[in-house]
Amino acid sequence: KTCCRLRAADMNRKDCVRVAVRVRPFNKREKDAGSRCIISMVTSSVTIQDPHDPHNRRSFSFDYAYWSHSGFLRDHNGLYVPEEPGGRYADQDSVFQDLGEGILENAQQGYNATLLAYGQTGSGKSYSMVGYGPNKGLVPKLCDRLFEDIRGNQATRQCQVFFSMMEIYNEQVIDLLSRSSRTSGVLRVREEQHRGFYVEGLRTVPCDSVEQLMEQGTRTRTTAATHMNANSSRSHMLIILQLKQVTSANITKQSSINLVDLAGSERQRSSGSEADRLKEGTAINLSLTTLGNVISALADVVVGKRAVHIPYRDSVLTKLLQSALGGNSRTVMIATLSPADIFYEESLSTLRYAESHPDSVGTTPAGRTQGLGAAVRHHHSGQSTDFCLTFFFHLFFFDLHVFGCFPLGQERRMIQMFPSIHNINEDAQLSGVVKLFIREGPFVENIFVCRIQEHHAVFRNEQRRVTVTPHQGSKVIVNGQTVTQTTELQHLDRLILGSNSTYLFIGYPSERGGEDCSRYDYDYFQSELAAAEGIHLGESSPGGGQTDPSLLAVFYDYIKLMPMVAEANQMSQELKKDIEFKLEIKNLAASDSKGHDLEKDVVVRVTSLPRKQVWVWSKNKFVNRKFLMEELYQQQQQQAEQRTDTSRAAALQDKDPFWDPVEPLLLGTAHLWLQSLVFRIPLEEQLEVLSSEGRAEAILQVQLVPCSSTGLPLGEDGILMDPSELLGQRLDFQLVLDQCFGLHWVREAHNRGVQFGFRIFDCSQPFYTPAVWNQVNPLLHHHIHLTSLHTTSSLLDYLQSSAVVLEMWHVVDFVFLWPGTDCPAAWYCSSLFLDSDPYLPAGVCAAGDDGGRRRSLRPSCDADLARALKVFYHSMTSVRAQLQRLCRHRPSVGSPV
Numbered sequence: 001k002t003c004c005r006l007r008a009a010d011m012n013r014k015d016c017v018r019v020a021v022r023v024r025p026f027n028k029r030e031k032d033a034g035s036r037c038i039i040s041m042v043t044s045s046v047t048i049q050d051p052h053d054p055h056n057r058r059s060f061s062f063d064y065a066y067w068s069h070s071g072f073l074r075d076h077n078g079l080y081v082p083e084e085p086g087g088r089y090a091d092q093d094s095v096f097q098d099l100g101e102g103i104l105e106n107a108q109q110g111y112n113a114t115l116l117a118y119g120q121t122g123s124g125k126s127y128s129m130v131g132y133g134p135n136k137g138l139v140p141k142l143c144d145r146l147f148e149d150i151r152g153n154q155a156t157r158q159c160q161v162f163f164s165m166m167e168i169y170n171e172q173v174i175d176l177l178s179r180s181s182r183t184s185g186v187l188r189v190r191e192e193q194h195r196g197f198y199v200e201g202l203r204t205v206p207c208d209s210v211e212q213l214m215e216q217g218t219r220t221r222t223t224a225a226t227h228m229n230a231n232s233s234r235s236h237m238l239i240i241l242q243l244k245q246v247t248s249a250n251i252t253k254q255s256s257i258n259l260v261d262l263a264g265s266e267r268q269r270s271s272g273s274e275a276d277r278l279k280e281g282t283a284i285n286l287s288l289t290t291l292g293n294v295i296s297a298l299a300d301v302v303v304g305k306r307a308v309h310i311p312y313r314d315s316v317l318t319k320l321l322q323s324a325l326g327g328n329s330r331t332v333m334i335a336t337l338s339p340a341d342i343f344y345e346e347s348l349s350t351l352r353y354a355e356s357h358p359d360s361v362g363t364t365p366a367g368r369t370q371g372l373g374a375a376v377r378h379h380h381s382g383q384s385t386d387f388c389l390t391f392f393f394h395l396f397f398f399d400l401h402v403f404g405c406f407p408l409g410q411e412r413r414m415i416q417m418f419p420s421i422h423n424i425n426e427d428a429q430l431s432g433v434v435k436l437f438i439r440e441g442p443f444v445e446n447i448f449v450c451r452i453q454e455h456h457a458v459f460r461n462e463q464r465r466v467t468v469t470p471h472q473g474s475k476v477i478v479n480g481q482t483v484t485q486t487t488e489l490q491h492l493d494r495l496i497l498g499s500n501s502t503y504l505f506i507g508y509p510s511e512r513g514g515e516d517c518s519r520y521d522y523d524y525f526q527s528e529l530a531a532a533e534g535i536h537l538g539e540s541s542p543g544g545g546q547t548d549p550s551l552l553a554v555f556y557d558y559i560k561l562m563p564m565v566a567e568a569n570q571m572s573q574e575l576k577k578d579i580e581f582k583l584e585i586k587n588l589a590a591s592d593s594k595g596h597d598l599e600k601d602v603v604v605r606v607t608s609l610p611r612k613q614v615w616v617w618s619k620n621k622f623v624n625r626k627f628l629m630e631e632l633y634q635q636q637q638q639q640a641e642q643r644t645d646t647s648r649a650a651a652l653q654d655k656d657p658f659w660d661p662v663e664p665l666l667l668g669t670a671h672l673w674l675q676s677l678v679f680r681i682p683l684e685e686q687l688e689v690l691s692s693e694g695r696a697e698a699i700l701q702v703q704l705v706p707c708s709s710t711g712l713p714l715g716e717d718g719i720l721m722d723p724s725e726l727l728g729q730r731l732d733f734q735l736v737l738d739q740c741f742g743l744h745w746v747r748e749a750h751n752r753g754v755q756f757g758f759r760i761f762d763c764s765q766p767f768y769t770p771a772v773w774n775q776v777n778p779l780l781h782h783h784i785h786l787t788s789l790h791t792t793s794s795l796l797d798y799l800q801s802s803a804v805v806l807e808m809w810h811v812v813d814f815v816f817l818w819p820g821t822d823c824p825a826a827w828y829c830s831s832l833f834l835d836s837d838p839y840l841p842a843g844v845c846a847a848g849d850d851g852g853r854r855r856s857l858r859p860s861c862d863a864d865l866a867r868a869l870k871v872f873y874h875s876m877t878s879v880r881a882q883l884q885r886l887c888r889h890r891p892s893v894g895s896p897v
C-alpha cells in the first residue's frame with residue numbers, strides 16, 4: 001500500500017506536526033486536455049516530474065502519502081473504494097483512520113488540535129475535509145465518531161460540544177452562523193490575558209450533531225460571497241469544536257479542535273510584474289503566508305536554532321490558532337495535489353510548502369514551548385454559550401423571506417411541488433445551497449443579486465408558466481443570451497443574474513426526466529457564455545482527434561477569467577472608476593516563428609474611458625488586481641454603511657487597483673526575415689505591423705543593407721553564392737527603419753507617439769528607436785550598424801531561419817518609457833556586435849558548436865543555378881517593394897485606374 005500508516009498511538013507519542021499529501025483523480029477538464037499524471041508515490045515519498053523535462057524529478061518525504069488518483073470504483077452506496085481489497089487507492093476511511101482518529105483521541109485527552117487542508121483551488125481540500133455526498137470527509141467523520149463516543153461513555157463522563165464556524169476573508173472574520181454576517185457582520189478579533197485571542201460576538205452553539213449547522217454555515221458562505229463580490233476560494237473556513245468533559249472524579253478537561261479548509265494556495269504566486277509588486281503585497285493571502293512562517297518558526301524553536309519570535313500576531317488565522325499550534329497540541333496538515341501536468345508549478349509549490357513544515361514542531365517539552373500547548377486545560381469562562389439550536393429555525397425562516405430557503409425536510413417537499421432556481425458555484429461544494437422556489441399564484445419573487453439595485457429580476461409563476469423579467473438596467477442572461485423582456489423559462493435553463501450569479505432552473509416535477517443535472521456545472525455556464533461571444537473549442541467529432549491541449553488551456557483560462565472580468569466591470573461601475581475591462585486572446589508573437597501555430601494567451605485590455613488610455617494586463621496581473629478590487633469594494637461598502645468618508649481612500653492612486661501609471665503599450669509586431677543577409681543581398685521591405693489579434697496597425701518601411709565595416713553599402717560584387725563562405729568571416733549590415741505609415745490613433749490626443757524596439761540573435765538587451773511624436777506617417781530614419789567579427793554557424797543558422805520581431809510601442813505624455821526594461825537612453829544604439837565576445841580571435845568557435853550545425857547549412861551548389869537564383873531574388877525584392885509602395889498609394893474606390 002502506498003499509504004504509509006502510522007498508528008494513532010505513534011502519533012501521540014511523537015508530539016509533532018504531521019504532514020500528509022493526497023493526489024486526486026483527474027477531473028473532466030484534465031481528461032479533456034489529455035493530461036498526463038506527473039505525481040508518483042512510493043510508501044510515504046512523493047515524486048513530481050517536470051512535464052517539460054522528464055529528467056527533472058523531485059522527491060519529497062512526508063508522514064503519509066495518499067494515492068487517490070486511480071485504482072478505485074464506486075460501490076452501490078456511491079462510495080469511492082479501492083478496486084480490490086488492499087488496493088493502493090486511499091479512500092476517505094483510511095484517511096480518517098490515520099489523521100482523524102489521532103486528533104480525536106488527543107482532544108479527548110484534553111489537548112488542542114488543528115487539522116489544516118492546504119492546496120490549490122480544485123485540488124481536493126474540501127473533498128478531504130468535508131467530503132461530497134456519501135463520501136464524507138474528515139470533519140463529519142470526526143464529529144460522528146466524537147458524538148458516538150460521548151453517547152457510549154455517558155456513564156463515566158459528561159460532555160458538551162460547542163460548535164462555531166467562521167470564514168476569514170481579507171483578514172476579516174465573518175461568522176457563518178450569524179444572521180447578520182451577510183452584510184456587515186464582520187467581527188473583531190480581541191485578546192484577553194486568560195483567554196488568548198478570540199472573536200468577539202462569535203456564535204458558539206452547543207450541539208449533538210453538526211450536519212445542519214455545517215449546512216447553514218455553507219449556505220451563509222455562499223450568499224456572503226455573492227453579496228461581497230468575493231471568491232470563496234480566497235477565504236479560509238474555520239470550524240472550531242470545543243469539547244468540555246467532566247469525569248466522574250469531577251475533573252474538568254477542556255480542549256478545542258480547529259478544522260481549517262485553507263484558501264487556494266495558487267494566490268501566493270506573484271504576477272511577476274515589477275511594477276505591480278507593491279500592490280500585490282496585500283493581494284497575497286496574509287493568513288496563508290503567516291501560517292507558513294509560524295509553523296517554520298515553531299520548527300526552529302524545536303531544533304533550538306535560535307530564539308525565534310513566532311509571528312502569531314501577524315495574521316487573523318494564526319492569532320485564532322495560537323493555542324492549537326505547537327506545544328502539546330497536535331497539528332495535521334493535508335496537502336492536496338492535482339495529478340495533471342498542466343498544474344506542475346502549483347503542485348511543486350504545494351509540495352515545497354508542505355515539506356517546509358517538518359515533523360518536529362512541538363517536540364519540545366511543554367514547559368519550553370512558550371506555553372503554546374499549555375492552553376490545553378484552561379477554562380473558557382464567559383463564552384457566549386447561551387445560544388441554542390432553535391435560533392437556526394429563525395435563521396432558516398429569515399432566509400425564506402429573502403432567498404427562499406427552507407429547512408431540509410421542508411425543502412425536499414417544496415422541490416416535489418414547485419419549480420425553483422438553484423445556485424451553481426465555482427466551488428462545487430457551494431452549488432445548490434441556495435434555492436428559490438417559485439410558487440404559483442399572485443406571488444412575485446423578487447431576487448436580490450448585487451448592490452447596484454435593490455431588486456434585480458422578478459420571477460412569476462402564472463398557470464404553471466414561469467417567467468423572468470429583468471428590472472430596468474439589470475443584466476439577465478438565459479442560456480448564454482442577454483434578455484431584456486419577460487422570458488418564459490424551460491426546465492434546465494441556465495440563468496446568469498448580474499455580473500456572475502449563476503442559477504439552474506428546475507421546472508415542475510412533470511417536466512423533469514431522469515436527466516443528469518450535474519453536467520450543468522459552473523464550467524458549462526461559462527462555456528455557453530463564451531460560445532455566445534464566439535469563443536468555443538469547435539465540434540469534437542465522436543472518436544475524433546483530441547483538441548490541442550495548449551488551446552484547451554487557453555480556452556479554460558478564458559472561461560475562468562470571464563466571470564472575473566464581468567465582476568471587475570461591475571465593481572468599476574459601482575465605484576465610478578470609468579474603467580472598462582475586456583478579455584482578449586492574443587498571439588504571443590514575441591518569437592520569430594513563421595506565424596504558424598503561434599502560441600496564444602489570454603490578456604485583459606483595460607481602457608480608461610474618459611482618457612482613452614489603454615493598458616494590457618497579463619492574466620496574473622488581472623487576477624491579483626481583481627482581489628485588490630474586491631478588497632476596495634468591501635472597504636467602501638463598509639464605509640458607506642458606517643457613513644464614513646470614502647474620498648480619502650479613493651485619492652490614494654498608487655494603492656488603487658483600478659489605476660496604473662501611464663505605460664507604453666505594445667500595439668503590434670512586424671517580422672523582418674533575415675535570410676537575404678546570408679547572400680549579402682540588400683532587402684527593402686514594407687512590413688505590416690500586426691496587432692495580437694492579427695489586425696494591421698501600421699506599415700513599416702525597413703531595409704537590410706549589407707555593408708563594409710565603415711558602413712558603405714556593398715555592390716553586386718559583394719553578393720555570395722554560398723552562405724558558408726561567411727563562416728569565420730566578418731559580416732556587417734545595417735538595419736534601417738525608414739518610415740511608418742497609418743498611425744491614425746495619434747490624432748486622438750496631443751501626447752501620443754511611437755517607438756520601435758527589437759531583439760536580435762543572442763543579444764539580451766532590447767534596442768529602441770527614439771520616440772516620434774504626433775505624426776500619422778512619422779519619418780524614423782533610424783540606422784543601426786550590426787557587426788559580427790567572426791560569423792559562426794549558429795549565427796548563419798539564425799540568419800537563414802529567423803526574423804527580427806520589430807515591436808511597435810505606443811508611448812504617451814512625452815515621457816521616455818522603456819517597455820519591460822530599465823534600459824538607459826544609451827540603448828538608442830547605432831552600432832552593435834552580434835558576437836557574444838567580439839574580441840575573440842576570428843575563426844575561433846567551439847568545435848561542438850560548429851560540428852553538428854555545419855550540416856544544416858546549404859551545401860555549395862551548382863554555380864549557375866545559384867547565380868540565377870541570386871538575380872531572381874534581387875529583382876523580386878525590388879519588385880515587391882515597388883508593389884507595396886503602389887498598394888499604399890492605391891486610388892480610392894471608384895476612381896479610374
Ligand SMILES: Nc1ncnc2c1ncn2[C@@H]1O[C@H](COP(=O)(O)OP(=O)(O)OP(=O)(O)O)[C@@H](O)[C@H]1O
Binds near residue numbers: 125
Ligand atoms: N480523493 C478524491 N477522490 C475523488 N474525487 C476527488 C478527490 N479529491 C477531490 N475530488 C474531486 O475533485 C473536485 C475538486 O475537489 P474540491 O472541491 O475538494 O477542491 P478544493 O481544493 O476544495 O477546491 P476549492 O478551493 O474550490 O474549494 C471535486 O469534484 C471532488 O469531488
